[in-house]
Structure formats: structure tokens, C-alpha cells
Amino acid sequence: MPQPDNVVLLERRFHEAWHTLFADRTPFEIAILLIKKRFNHGVVRSATLHAAWQGGEETFTYRYRRDHPPFEPWTFKAPQMRAWHMLFADRSDYSVLHEVVRASRWSPAGYFPMGHIVLAGGGKITYGF
Numbered sequence: 001m002p003q004p005d006n007v008v009l010l011e012r013r014f015h016e017a018w019h020t021l022f023a024d025r026t027p028f029e030i031a032i033l034l035i036k037k038r039f040n041h042g043v044v045r046s047a048t049l050h051a052a053w054q055g056g057e058e059t060f061t062y063r064y065r066r067d068h069p070p071f072e073p074w075t076f077k078a079p080q081m082r083a084w085h086m087l088f089a090d091r092s093d094y095s096v097l098h099e100v101v102r103a104s105r106w107s108p109a110g111y112f113p114m115g116h117i118v119l120a121g122g123g124k125i126t127y128g129f
């Protein structure tokens with residue numbers, strides 16, 4: 001739900017594409033969705049994501065376990081595929097995740113104070129520690 005400190009200025013068509021793709025999820029929920037649904041099982045080795053807003057805070061932690069079942073896939077309908085392409089073009093999921101947790105375009109300043117995401121093959125997003 002839009003509230004003063006989770007509103008960011010976005011061009012209207014991007015704003016609409018964002019809602020087509022992510023409905024009314026918060027940036028925190030979107031980051032979790034990306035981590036769970038946009039990478040093949042085992043690619044994300046571990047994730048710790050901290051979000052803070054309006055005095056509230058939440059932490060998401062994940063650690064890959066080979067014996068755990070993969071997350072349900074995220075299947076796009078055509079409007080969602082168009083929205084994804086408008087927002088992110090052909091960029092990698094790693095690049096998209098990085099942008100969502102780090103770029104002021106997607107969340108207000110200070111919303112993601114700490115994060116540590118480790119991918120198989122050496123990719124890493126770390127900030128705030």
C-alpha cells in the first residue's frame with residue numbers, strides 16, 4: 001500500500017509495468033520473489049536481506065540445501081512478460097536483483113540497509129555490513 005516513505009517517483013508507464021509484474025508487493029517482497037523464483041535451484045547459495053521502513057523491519061534469510069525442494073516456478077502471463085521486458089529488457093536476473101535492492105529507483109533511501117547475497121560461480125551482492 002502506498003505510504004509516504006515507500007513511494008518513489010517513477011514514470012507512469014514504468015509504474016504501471018511494475019504493478020503488472022509485481023502487483024502490490026513491497027520492494028522487500030519483490031527481492032524475495034526474485035531470489036526464490038528467478039534463479040535455478042542452487043544458483044543462489046545464500047541470502048540475507050534486511051529491510052526497514054516506518055520504524056518496522058524485517059529480515060529474510062535463505063541458505064541453499066541440495067535436499068530441499070526447489071521453489072515453485074513463477075510463470076508469467078503475456079502482460080507480465082511485456083512488463084518485465086519494459087522494466088528490465090534482456091538484463092540478467094542477477095543484474096535485476098542488484099538493481100531492486102540497490103537502486104533508488106525501486107525503493108526509498110535506507111529501505112535496504114543491509115544485504116548479503118551469494119550466487120554460485122562467484123556473484124555476490126554485499127552492502128551495509
Ligand SMILES: [Zn+2]
Pocket residue numbers: 002015019
Ligand atoms: Zn504504485
